[in-house]
Each structure stands twice: as structure tokens, then as C-alpha cells.
Amino acid sequence: MHQTAHAEPAAAAHAQMPISDVDVCIIGAGPVGGTLACHLAQAGIKVAVVDKADLPPMEDPDFDGRAYAIAAGPKAYLEEAGVWEALPLPSCPIEDILVTDGRPGEPASPLFLEFTREDANQPFGWMIEARSLRVALNASLHTTPEITLLAPAEATIVRCKEGATITLHDGRSFKAKLVVAADGRKSRLRSQAGIPLARLSYGQTAIVCAIAHEFPHDNSALEHFLPAGPFAQLPLPGNDEHPYMSAIVWSDHDGLAERFAALPDDVFAMQLQRRMGNNRLGQVKPVGRRWTYPLSAQYAQRYMDTRMVLVGDAAHGIHPIAGQGLNLGFRDIIALSKILITAHKRGKDLGAPELLARYQAECRPANMLMLAATDVLDRLFSNNNPVLRFARDVGIAGVNRLPGLRKAFVKHAMGL
Numbered sequence: 001m002h003q004t005a006h007a008e009p010a011a012a013a014h015a016q017m018p019i020s021d022v023d024v025c026i027i028g029a030g031p032v033g034g035t036l037a038c039h040l041a042q043a044g045i046k047v048a049v050v051d052k053a054d055l056p057p058m059e060d061p062d063f064d065g066r067a068y069a070i071a072a073g074p075k076a077y078l079e080e081a082g083v084w085e086a087l088p089l090p091s092c093p094i095e096d097i098l099v100t101d102g103r104p105g106e107p108a109s110p111l112f113l114e115f116t117r118e119d120a121n122q123p124f125g126w127m128i129e130a131r132s133l134r135v136a137l138n139a140s141l142h143t144t145p146e147i148t149l150l151a152p153a154e155a156t157i158v159r160c161k162e163g164a165t166i167t168l169h170d171g172r173s174f175k176a177k178l179v180v181a182a183d184g185r186k187s188r189l190r191s192q193a194g195i196p197l198a199r200l201s202y203g204q205t206a207i208v209c210a211i212a213h214e215f216p217h218d219n220s221a222l223e224h225f226l227p228a229g230p231f232a233q234l235p236l237p238g239n240d241e242h243p244y245m246s247a248i249v250w251s252d253h254d255g256l257a258e259r260f261a262a263l264p265d266d267v268f269a270m271q272l273q274r275r276m277g278n279n280r281l282g283q284v285k286p287v288g289r290r291w292t293y294p295l296s297a298q299y300a301q302r303y304m305d306t307r308m309v310l311v312g313d314a315a316h317g318i319h320p321i322a323g324q325g326l327n328l329g330f331r332d333i334i335a336l337s338k339i340l341i342t343a344h345k346r347g348k349d350l351g352a353p354e355l356l357a358r359y360q361a362e363c364r365p366a367n368m369l370m371l372a373a374t375d376v377l378d379r380l381f382s383n384n385n386p387v388l389r390f391a392r393d394v395g396i397a398g399v400n401r402l403p404g405l406r407k408a409f410v411k412h413a414m415g416l
């Protein structure tokens with residue numbers, strides 16, 4: 001079976017150096033693939049990482065408005081992988097989450113749900129800038145002894161029962177016991193393995209950006225449900241120029257979202273303000289770039305094939321309504337790491353079908369449950385039906401009055 005991961009030709013400078021065989025070859029050095037490589041390498045597993053993009057060891061990209069919400073479980077994993085301590089920029093804890101419902105330009109419904117510091121013994125999550133994680137990952141990939149980093153590189157992968165052979169387009173080749181497809185939503189490895197994919201479009205586009213605001217956010221996040229889609233504000237660390245900053249994920253109808261994103265700063269700020277449901281941040285203004293992402297859910301029918309597993313976006317994509325997308329990918333690699341590290345300590349074959357089946361059994365049902373939950377939430381909240389509005393407001397307020405249920409929600413969302 002031939003599998004190909006395309007990328008730009010590898011740098012000529014590396015052409016003469018032979019590549020040693022590895023235990024695991026990871027295709028894709030994004031947050032999920034890159035962190036998995038660092039974690040496995042810490043346990044003495046030999047890893048090769050192939051990525052089509054150049055990954056210079058010391059990147060210093062400009063602030064671009066994108067950030068990740070990292071749940072408590074994934075944060076501990078990033079620490080174990082040695083990546084968290086390499087973050088060049090501060091993170092910001094999320095210690096309070098307010099969930100409200102409303103319409104643009106109107107105050108939020110008086111029925112609300114609030115997760116507070118009393119609901120958990122640590123922050124619900126941490127906000128980190130996307131560029132900060134990229135810099136930390138690149139530095140770790142370059143300095144961890146057990147990792148062979150091949151980027152920018154293009155590879156052809158042949159998998160059979162005995163193992164996988166990875167051949168770069170500069171002619172060099174090496175062997176691996178297991179190939180991990182961490183090559184994103186449009187995974188070439190997934191489609192070449194003939195793994196069916198189900199897709200579900202939401203007719204929504206997310207606008208992702210950062211804002212500076214007048215008053216401090218007090219490490220508090222907002223999830224405000226609107227008829228066209230959810231609007232989230234997530235606390236960011238400030239800087240000298242903007243002491244108070246937050247990340248925004250605003251979902252709206254396809255076509256409309258792109259028009260909003262293209263508005264001049266002052267008009268865009270006004271539209272943002274109309275969607276917050278409260279004035280607790282005071283005046284706001286956009287900072288950095290604005291990004292738009294069409295929203296859809298997707299799931300692979302299986303997470304494994306001969307000598308291969310899917311992780312992260314290659315396996316699943318969900319609505320960002322609960323901020324769980326990247327954390328779901330981290331949950332995949334937390335489970336996969338445990339299985340592979342235990343097998344490695346016992347001298348087992350890391351690509352053995354029973355190990356891959358165990359990974360799939362542990363992750364796929366839980367991921368499907370999360371996909372179904374976010375799908376139901378979006379359908380329940382992204383509409384203006386008065387009966388549904390009343391029911392969900394009462395439901396939100398009901399959960400707010402049940403501390404046990406609140407704590408259970410929180411524990412699951414934190415990945416603990």
C-alpha cells in the first residue's frame with residue numbers, strides 16, 4: 001500500500017546524511033504531532049517527524065491574534081513533554097466562565113450559568129498565543145536527542161504487516177514500526193488508507209481575532225449564545241501597549257462572517273460590543289489580524305490501519321462551541337502515549353494491531369460523544385425559536401443551581 005505525504009523538497013544540505021530507523025514516524029509537526037514527538041522522545045522512543053513546512057528553531061513571528069485554550073489535562077502533558085517550560089510568552093489562566101444567552105445589541109438573559117473558582121481546585125484552562133506554542137515546539141523538536149526532524153520534506157510511505165518504509169524525495173529512506181497521521185483535517189494519509197470520512201457543515205464561519213479592552217478581564221471567559229452562533233471571549237495576558245487583552249471566537253452565518261471580518265476597525269469594534277451581552281470589559285478595539293474559518297464537524301470511520309493511527313484533526317473535527325477542538329487532539333495523544341510507552345518498556349512491537357485497536361477503542365467513542373454534544377449544543381442555541389430560548393435559559397439556570405453537576409461538567413472539560 002502506497003501512502004504519500006507531500007511537502008516541499010528537503011534542503012539539499014541534508015541530502016548526504018543517512019537517516020536511522022525509528023520506532024515511530026509522525027507526519028505533521030503541528031501542536032498535536034509535535035507535542036506527541038516530544039513526549040515519546042522523553043520516554044526514550046526514537047521518533048522521526050516529517051513536515052512539509054520549514055520549522056526554524058528560533059521563530060519570532062508577529063502577534064497574529066490567534067490563541068489556544070489549553071485544558072488542565074493537556075497542560076500537564078505539555079509539561080511532561082518539556083514544551084510548556086519552553087513557551088517564550090506568558091500564559092493566562094481561565095478561572096471563571098460565564099455562560100449567557102441573548103441577541104445582538106441586547107443585554108444577556110438574566111438566566112445564566114457561571115463556573116467559578118469554587119468549581120475546581122485549579123484553573124479550568126490556560127490561554128496561550130499560537131505563536132508562543134509554535135516557538136516552544138520548534139525549539140523542543142530541534143533539541144530533543146531522540147527526535148529526527150525532517151522539514152521541509154516530502155515522503156512516500158509504504159506500509160505492510162512487517163513495518164513501514166518512509167522514502168524522502170531526496171532518495172533517503174528509513175523504517176518505522178508505526179506511522180502517526182497528524183496531518184490535519186485534509187489528511188492525505190487518511191484518504192490514501194481508504195478510511196471513510198463523514199462531514200457535517202454548520203453553515204457558520206468563525207471569526208478569530210484579539211481585542212484590547214478598557215477594563216481587566218480578571219481571568220474570566222464568556223460564552224454568549226446568539227441566534228447566528230456562539231460568541232466567545234477568552235482572557236489573554238496583556239502587554240506594554242495593551243495591558244488588557246482577550247481572544248475572540250465569533251461564529252456567524254457563512255458570507256456574513258466574512259463581511260463582518262472585513263469591516264473597518266471602529267465598525268468592527270461596535271459589532272463586537274453588540275454581541276457581548278454585557279459591558280464588563282468597557283470599550284474594545286481589535287488588535288492584530290482577523291482570521292475566518294468555515295465550521296464543520298467531521299469524523300473518520302476508524303482511527304487505525306496497517307501500521308498507522310490517526311490523531312487530532314486527521315481523526316476528528318468538532319464545532320468550537322466548547323473550546324474543545326485542540327484539547328480533543330491532545331486527549332488522543334495522551335491515550336496513545338500511555339499505550340506506546342508501556343509497550344516500549346515491555347519490548348513490544350509499537351505497531352502491533354492490538355495496540356492500535358486499544359487506542360481506537362479508548363478514543364473514538366469518547367470523541368464521538370464530544371462531537372454529538374457540541375453538535376446538539378450548537379443546534380439548540382444557534383436559533384431564535386422562542387420556545388427553545390425559554391427551555392435553554394431555564395436549563396442554563398438549573399445547572400447553575402446544582403454545584404455537583406457544575407463540578408462534573410468542569411472536570412470533564414478540563415480533561416481530568
